C-alpha cells in the first residue's frame with residue numbers, strides 16, 4: 761500500500777531540482793545541523809533508538825532537511841543507508857521510488 765506521506769515528501773523536493781549537486785553538497789555540509797551541532801557524543805548516545813527515532817532526534821530543527829534528502833537521493837539512490845534528510849533508510853528508499861517519477865528526473869535520470 762502506498763504511503764501518501766512519503767509520496768508528499770518526494771513531491772516536496774521538486775523546487776530543488778535545478779540546484780546543482782555541488783551547490784547542494786556545500787549547503788548541506790555548511791548548514792546541516794549534524795555537521796556542526798554534535799561535536800562530541802550526541803545527547804542520546806546511551807539510548808536505544810530505532811532509525812526512525814534517531815532521524816527525528818538528529819534532524820529536528822535542521823534548516824536543510826530537504827536539501828539533505830535531495831542530495832542523498834541523487835548520490836546514493838536506492839542504496840541509501842543510515843539516517844539522512846530526517847528519514848530512516850527504509851522510508852528514504854520508498855521516497856526514492858516516487859522521487860524518480862517526478863518531472864525531468866524521470867526523463868534524464870536521478871544523478872544529473
Ligand code: SF4
Nearest residue numbers: 792794819822828845
Ligand atoms: S537533515 Fe539530518 S542528516 Fe541531514 S544535515 Fe540535517 S541533521 Fe544532518
